[in-house]
Amino acid sequence: MTAAMMTPGKTAGQVRLAGRPRSSACRQAILRAAYELLSESGLRNFTIEGVAARSGVARSTIYRWWPTKGALAIEGFLEATASHITFPHTSSAKADLKVQMRLVAKMLRGGAGRILCGIIAEGQSDPETIAAFAVGYLTPRRRECAAILRRGIDNREFRADLDIPTVQSALYSPLHLRLLLREPIDDPWVENLAETVLRGCLAGD
Amino acid sequence: MTAAMMTPGKTAGQVRLAGRPRSSACRQAILRAAYELLSESGLRNFTIEGVAARSGVARSTIYRWWPTKGALAIEGFLEATASHITFPHTSSAKADLKVQMRLVAKMLRGGAGRILCGIIAEGQSDPETIAAFAVGYLTPRRRECAAILRRGIDNREFRADLDIPTVQSALYSPLHLRLLLREPIDDPWVENLAETVLRGCLAGD
Amino acid sequence: MTAAMMTPGKTAGQVRLAGRPRSSACRQAILRAAYELLSESGLRNFTIEGVAARSGVARSTIYRWWPTKGALAIEGFLEATASHITFPHTSSAKADLKVQMRLVAKMLRGGAGRILCGIIAEGQSDPETIAAFAVGYLTPRRRECAAILRRGIDNREFRADLDIPTVQSALYSPLHLRLLLREPIDDPWVENLAETVLRGCLAGD
């Protein structure tokens, strides 16, 4: 019965970390720099070297923790936008969706939009990035949106035979594609889109 | 030393070109190589050097004619897809749209889809590319689509107050975004999307 | 005895010239431009393209007549400096040499000096240039100088056993080397050099 060498006073079961622990200041600085660079000047100047320079961190430190630029961009994006977009929750599912779409549109018009573009662009030459983006961003948002739609169906606000993923696509894809194509995403347009798509979703025809 | 005397009144409209004429064999070889490289391995290996190597043309010749990789990609794309996607023309606008969406989906599943992704990605760091893509591809397609929708309205097949650009977005954006996100675009899904969106567009509610 | 086929009535031995004759305006413009470019900014910007641009002549015209940049530089140099340096002719050979050295020094301090440097530099990667320079410039000058030295010997001003080429080298090489090394070549220094070298050449020890 060899007693496990434990750092005295440490909470047992905790994985023993040898050597110098990871600096969280570094991590923050890097993600922050990545976010800023992307939102300021897009992909063109989004470079590991640039991030290192702006954050004052060594290049190798970045490589140690993020396998690709895409991963870095995504983590910076998520860190910054986490829970900025909260789904509302009123009695009308349709109203909730509209509010939510306007929130998304607002976000996309800002720095986060440029980053989202960068991530998708980067993903075109790196499937991992797309996958990570799906896991970290798309899927959660879709789940939340699906919940509202399902509520609307339960409400009898929406048709019972609604194909939820398809409606989601019809509602949100135009926003993102316009962003990618550098076309404006103003609120009246969003309102119009929501009305157009949701008209076919309402129950009681 | 000798001033090139402009012969006025010569074959009107026909520009007189001095110097050795541009080699169309070169142009073809380059565009072809660009198309192939993009559709085979995406943006990652789409490189001016690579295009030069594959086409057997000097790098400087490429730079002479295309200012950016984006311009090259677009021209290769247009050259290859020109009039591959023709809008059908039957009595039912709705049916026409569905057929057309299936055609687009088919194209996007092939090499042209990867190129389209490449162009959009490239465009994220070069607005010119996006602009050229809009002029050369988006706008013409949108015009054709709008014609069908307008016909549907005239037919009384669709509601009279339809906002055409919005419907276009709702119909086609999901296709393109799924492509960019590497999600499958199979025919049933397309069918479903068309039905979902068009349901709200039909006249006679 | 086969009669040579001759253009009847032409001065025998004259080559028959068909077609448009060479434009001497072109030739002048090119040589002038070459000279100017070289004397203004040295070898660095001495470029066939540059000469063509400055002279307003097509690049191919230059290539037609001059095989290398070196040949062009030399011809420009000779055209411009031809008989600018005349050997004086007084009673004292020593005095003549000193005057002459000062003239050479003066020329080397000006634009022609920079060109001479350019020619020698160019010659390091093209033996033809060196050869042409020797034929067109060095040899004639050496002949003139040798004449003076020979006169000095005949005069009994100089020792009878003088090795003329060696004395020439000792007198003129330092001037050229200083030029190449960007060291100043002022008149007192030249005077000093002449005295130092010629002291050992005088007769009557």
Add this chain to the structure above:
Amino acid sequence: MTAAMMTPGKTAGQVRLAGRPRSSACRQAILRAAYELLSESGLRNFTIEGVAARSGVARSTIYRWWPTKGALAIEGFLEATASHITFPHTSSAKADLKVQMRLVAKMLRGGAGRILCGIIAEGQSDPETIAAFAVGYLTPRRRECAAILRRGIDNREFRADLDIPTVQSALYSPLHLRLLLREPIDDPWVENLAETVLRGCLAGD
């Protein structure tokens, strides 16, 4: 993030270098390749790319350490010729100079001569190269030569009023200029030159 704390009072004079140290194998390989290329085929094929290829080193590594081709050539030259030319030291200054001149002539006839030409040629379009060459090669040699001349004066072998730099020029410039003009530098000629110039330098006229 962590500031590099200067450890004061550490091994004085010894600079503390952060990061991976420079590879001396690289440096050697590069200089060797540069020397070889220059001595084999002169300036014509002396190219950063060529040096990189022959030395098996990345082009960027060369650019990191040498600002210009000239600097590279000079360092290669100095590395190879360092202390190959030692000034002799006997009782007769005149004899010492003659021996020394023959040594220089011998060196100039070999690969080092071609390199010297390359350096001077390169220097014609880059003053820095000339300057570096003066500092690294000319000045030290001149100092050594001046010492002998001064000794000869102290000896009463040479005239007391000798202008040392001028004599140096008269002795050594012809050697270098002949090299640049691709004229042979054989020992009898050198002997002759030395005699001719030094005759006017001897004391006791």
Add this chain to the structure above:
DNA sequence: CGTTAACCGAGACGGTACGTCCTGTCTTCGA
């Protein structure tokens, strides 16, 4: 006085090398 051969301007083309920027890996030191 029309031929006609060489000239000239213009510019495309295949190339070579440049010098820069960034990538991803590595090596060393200090914390």
Add this chain to the structure above:
DNA sequence: TCGAAGACAGGACGTACCGTCTCGGTTAACG
């Protein structure tokens, strides 16, 4: 073990010239 610093191999960039080539238009001497 982490992080800073920075060397290194390597790949692509976009530029500048090179030397060759193909055109069309010009022009002086010949027939």
